[in-house]
Amino acid sequence: MFLIPDAVVRFYHRMASPPHFYTFTEQCMPWLVGVFVILVSAGLVGGLYLAPADYQQGDSYRIIYIHVPSAWMSLFIYIVMAVAGAxxxxxxxxxxxxxxxxxxxIGAAFTFIALVTGSLWGKPMWGTWWVWDARLTSELVLLFLYLGVMGLYGAMDDKRVASKAVAILALVGVVNIPIIHYSVEWWSSLHQGPTVITKTGKPAMHSSMLIPLLLMALAFKVYYVIALMQRARTELLSRERNSQWVKNKIAMGAKL
Incomplete structure (x- = not known):
């Protein structure tokens, strides 16, 4: 039988505590910002300057260094939401x-960026800004799911009840994630196939193009953690405003 180490269990319980989470994120923030700056700088320089032009698309392909990581993040964040909701x-x-x-x-912003950059990429490649392609349409549905979660949560005064409602919505909407991921394989699609790994398991891009893309993907994930921590801290302060630990934080800030 698989046993979870006691240290992991203790860390999990500490992180579930709002005051400990708030302090932990406060300490991590400068390091995360530094890592993000390094990763995004390396990814942008590698993708926009060092990587060679594509033999078919020329320099227009370079939008993938924003589009593809944004699309990946739009799926990743929704999965995080569904797990958190459960x-x-x-x-x-x-x-x-x-x-x-x-x-x-945050997920809505990444999804919007993926859709906009996809349209900018699609115009020279497909000759149109938008087509009701399976991948594009299901990604648009994902944006509406994000907006639905935001709207439903904001429409209810009791935030604990609102949290349950949006958790159910997030779990129902997660069925859209495999549809987005496999849409180019299940249906005829203008959208290109896998960007990183082909069906044969071989890289779909040369390493000079692939490495900057992976750096940007990692940078976007670090950015998500930073933005999530900032928003979660604000949400916690709002929910816990009558708690003693929040009053102590306010008192310490007033002394400074």
Whole structure:
């Protein structure tokens, strides 16, 4: 039988505590910002300057260094929301609810960027800004799901009830994720196939193009963590404003 180490269990319980989470994120933030700056700088220089032009698309392909990581993040963040929603429903962990509602605006932003950059890329490649392609349409549905979570949460005054409602919506909407991912394989599509790994398991791009793309993808994930921490801290302060630990934080800030 697989046993979870006690240290992992203790860390999990500490992170589920709002005051400990708030302090932990406060300490991590400068390091995360530094890592993000390094990664995004290396990715942009490698992708926009060092990587060679594509033999078919020329320099127009370079938009993938924004488009592809944004599209990946749009799926990744929704999965995080669904998992957080399930944890919040089953174990009633307040921090899981906070992660869900705090992730929605970030995921919506990444999805919007993916759609806009995809349109900019599609115009020279397909001759049109938009087609009702399976991949594009399901990605648009994902944007509406993010907006639905945000709207539903904001429409309810009782935030604990609102958290349960958006958790259910997030879990129902997660069925759209495999549709987006496999749409280019299930249906005839103008959208190109896998960007990184082909069906044969071989890289779909030369390493000089692939490495900057992976750096940008990692940079976007670090950015998500930074933005999530910032939004989660604000949400926690709002929910816990009558708690003693929040009053102590305010008192310490007033002394400074």
């Amino acid at each position: 944890i919040g429903l089953v174990w009633r962990i307040k921090l899981a609810e906070v992660v869900l509602v705090s992730s929605a605006p």
